[in-house]
Amino acid sequence: MAPPRARTPGDARPRRTHPVRRGFLAALVAAAVGLPVAGAARPAEVPAPIPPPTRPLTGGTTAELAARLDARYAVQRAALQAAERTAEAYGAHHRAAALHAMAQPGRRFLAFDGRDGGRSAEVVGDLASADRIAVLVPGVDTGLDHYARFRAGALALQDALHRDTGGGRTAVVAWLGYRPPATGSTASLTPGRAAQAAPALSTAVAELHRIRPGARITLLCHSYGSVVCARAAQGSPAAAIVLYGSPGTGYDTAADLRTRATVWAGRAAGDGVALVPHVRVPLPSLTRAGSELGFGTDPVAPAFGARRFPAGDGGHSAYLAPGSVSLRSLARIVDGREPADA
Known part of the structure; x- marks a missing residue:
């Protein structure tokens, strides 16, 4: 039998790469080429008026805090209505419709600013009496135009908390305090948007701690939101930081976050983010978007050092789906209990 012919470099078979992984690697290459000139153009934004100033909230009796919160909610509702009128006059009818829904009586916003894509923080539940507060930090493709999807997750979590805690005093804050990037x-x-967002998240969590100093605060950080939370972790009064559907945090280990909070991580079996390469590629210092591409260590890997929680078999956007394993796990962590089978 003749010996096998040695392959030359020209006829070597290429290694197969999963389509999602190929796409991400291609994006890395494209971004590395395009980043030096990125930032020269910004997408058109729907205009909005400058929001009115708000007074910092402080604690007090439940009745006193409830009155101050009601006053804050009224100011933010007026800001939403003003932004709706501006969007309608501009011809942004979809945005105007979203803002109209957000401004409905009974909705409670701690903050709203319609400029630069929009910023908001909505409360689901009674914040004045809450002893468990969950802060949802969203990832890619979250914005005012599709805000209902984000709020649906907050409503599902609040409902799960109410049922799982026997009607305990809980509140969920849907924090859209930055402009999430598009998929x-x-x-x-890159970590650029996260670096810009982290101070605002830190300020929001500090205010919640100030008005309810005895409450247990949990940060629930989805997708790119986990990069934001990691940047805001140091010194946070949060009791727990939960990373789910995360592409990484930009840090090698949970200890590198320098937080006293318990760091949890989970990923559903059907979440395609598992195929994202966990790399960090340095970029030229002239770029504006960030100093590196990728977010490093997988948060669910043992090397990262986070506590794992059961996340079921849903997809990337299904962690807060009613009745899901992941939602039950998140609700138990918010309540300060061990998730089932953790």
Whole structure:
């Protein structure tokens, strides 16, 4: 039998790469080429008026805090209505409709600013009496135009908390305090947006701690939101930081977050983010979007050092789906209990 012919470099078979992994690697290459000139153009934004100033909230009796919160909610509702009128006049009818829904009586916003894509923080539940507060930090493709999807997750979590805690005093804050990047965009591959967002998240959590100093605060950080939470972790009064559907945090280990909070991580079996390469590629110092591409160590890997929680078999956007394993786990962590089978 003749010996097998030795392959030359020209006829070597290429290694197969999963399509999602190929796409991410291609995006890394494209971003590395495009980043030096990125930032020269910004997408058109729907205009909105400058929001009115708000007074910092402080604690007090439940009745005193409830009155101050009601006053804050009224100011933010007026800001939403003003932004709706501006969007309608501009011809942004979809945005105007979303803002109209957000401004309905009974909705409670701690903060709203319609400029630069929009910022908001909505309360689901009674914050004045809450002894468990969950802060939802969203990831890619979250914004005012599709805000209902984000709020649906907050409502599902509050409902799960209410049922699982026997009607305990809980509140969920849907924090859209930054402009999340779009899926596949250059910004979604770098920590730049997270670095800009982290101070605002830290300020929001500090205010919640100030008005309810005895409450247990949990940060629930989805997708790119986990990069934001990691940047805001140091010194946070949060009792727990939960990373789910995360592409990484930009840190090698949970200890590198320098937080006293318990760091949890989970990923559903059907979440395609598992195929994202966990790399960090340095970028030229002239880029504006961030100093590197990728977010490093997988948060669910043992090397990262986070506590794992059961996340079921849903997809990337299904962690807060009613009745899901992941939602039950998140509700138990917010309540300060061990998730089942953790």
